[in-house]
Amino acid sequence: MWPKEFDYVRASSVDDVIQQTTNGMDAKILAGGHSLLPAMKLRLSEPGKLIDISRLPDLKGISANGTLSIGALSTHAEIAASADVQQYCAALAGACGQVGDHQVRNFGTLGGNIAHADPASDPPTVLVAAGATIHIQGADGARSVSAEDFFVDLFTTDLQMGDVITRVEIPNLSGAKTAYVKMAHPASRYAIVGVAVVLQMNGSTCTSARVAVGGATARAMRSSGAESALTGSSLDDAALNAAAAAVQSDISEAVMGDVNYPDSYRQAMAGVYLKRAVKAAIG
Numbered sequence: 001m002w003p004k005e006f007d008y009v010r011a012s013s014v015d016d017v018i019q020q021t022t023n024g025m026d027a028k029i030l031a032g033g034h035s036l037l038p039a040m041k042l043r044l045s046e047p048g049k050l051i052d053i054s055r056l057p058d059l060k061g062i063s064a065n066g067t068l069s070i071g072a073l074s075t076h077a078e079i080a081a082s083a084d085v086q087q088y089c090a091a092l093a094g095a096c097g098q099v100g101d102h103q104v105r106n107f108g109t110l111g112g113n114i115a116h117a118d119p120a121s122d123p124p125t126v127l128v129a130a131g132a133t134i135h136i137q138g139a140d141g142a143r144s145v146s147a148e149d150f151f152v153d154l155f156t157t158d159l160q161m162g163d164v165i166t167r168v169e170i171p172n173l174s175g176a177k178t179a180y181v182k183m184a185h186p187a188s189r190y191a192i193v194g195v196a197v198v199l200q201m202n203g204s205t206c207t208s209a210r211v212a213v214g215g216a217t218a219r220a221m222r223s224s225g226a227e228s229a230l231t232g233s234s235l236d237d238a239a240l241n242a243a244a245a246a247v248q249s250d251i252s253e254a255v256m257g258d259v260n261y262p263d264s265y266r267q268a269m270a271g272v273y274l275k276r277a278v279k280a281a282i283g
């Protein structure tokens with residue numbers, strides 16, 4: 001459980017990070033260290049240099065001004081406790097409040113979480129359902145990627161060498177009903193299955209729905225079938241049953257099980273947790 005020897009530098013700016021990570025093929029960004037350091041100890045990752053970004057002020061802070069802007073270095077605990085996040089996207093505050101334990105929530109950052117793209121992570125599922133945008137600074141300048149396009153596969157994102165996630169932007173969902181629920185692994189608290197919903201309501205009728213599933217699949221993905229089943233309904237039992245069946249069907253090619261929680265179990269649980277997410281959202 002000892003990592004390979006590495007150099008350590010503290011970055012002075014985002015440009016400095018880009019230069020150092022672009023120059024050194026084996027340099028890696030260090031944020032909260034809660035995914036990278038375990039990977040290094042297991043020798044799954046062997047960077048020659050760590051670029052510590054944890055004190056860069058440009059990557060910190062949460063603000064709400066028409067849209068919600070969350071700096072990449074915001075910790076899960078800060079996001080869960082933020083009144084702005086609770087107002088603009090309650091599901092994200094809820095998801096971050098369910099990440100790991102106190103230590104993980106106090107050190108782990110949103111930027112690190114989504115860059116790592118662990119399929120069992122919680123925030124990616126909410127970001128996909130919420131229609132979030134990931135803002136990135138790289139050697140070729142700044143660019144923005146939708147959360148749906150950002151998560152490409154297992155531990156794989158749209159990030160290129162030298163890219164730094166600067167912030168995550170989320171539309172104002174204060175008028176919508178949102179929720180994230182998960183079946184948590186009993187030891188790590190990572191998601192075995194996680195479902196996020198964003199429901200626009202007109203009285204008791206659901207006028208639009210966005211549904212995303214994570215944990216059960218290699219990357220957080222939307223379920224268009226569940227969204228269609230919920231839209232136009234009063235979210236009654238028939239609609240929920242149809243949506244549950246649709247989500248199971250939509251993830252059937254992508255579902256990813258293991259010896260403890262096989263494919264068929266996770267697929268079934270996606271339907272169960274979809275219903276729970278809708279019920280949690282509408283209270």
Ligand SMILES: Cc1cc2nc3c(=O)[nH]c(=O)nc-3n(C[C@H](O)[C@H](O)[C@H](O)COP(=O)(O)OP(=O)(O)OC[C@H]3O[C@@H](n4cnc5c(N)ncnc54)[C@H](O)[C@@H]3O)c2cc1C
Pocket residue numbers: 028029030031032033034035036037038072073098099100101104107108109110111112113114115116118120121122123159163164165166188189190191
């Ligand atoms: C015991 C335990 C339980 C956990 N449980 C959960 C859980 O239930 N749910 C959950 O979602 N997560 C869980 N996590 C993971 C946790 O959320 C971490 O916060 C997260 O995965 C990584 O964030 P970090 O800031 O520690 O990133 P780091 O470990 O520092 O970095 C992770 C990766 O992201 C890159 N990176 C970091 N910041 C940036 C940036 N701004 N731009 C580009 N690349 C960047 C790094 O180079 C590295 O490759 C758990 C972790 C542990 C150790």
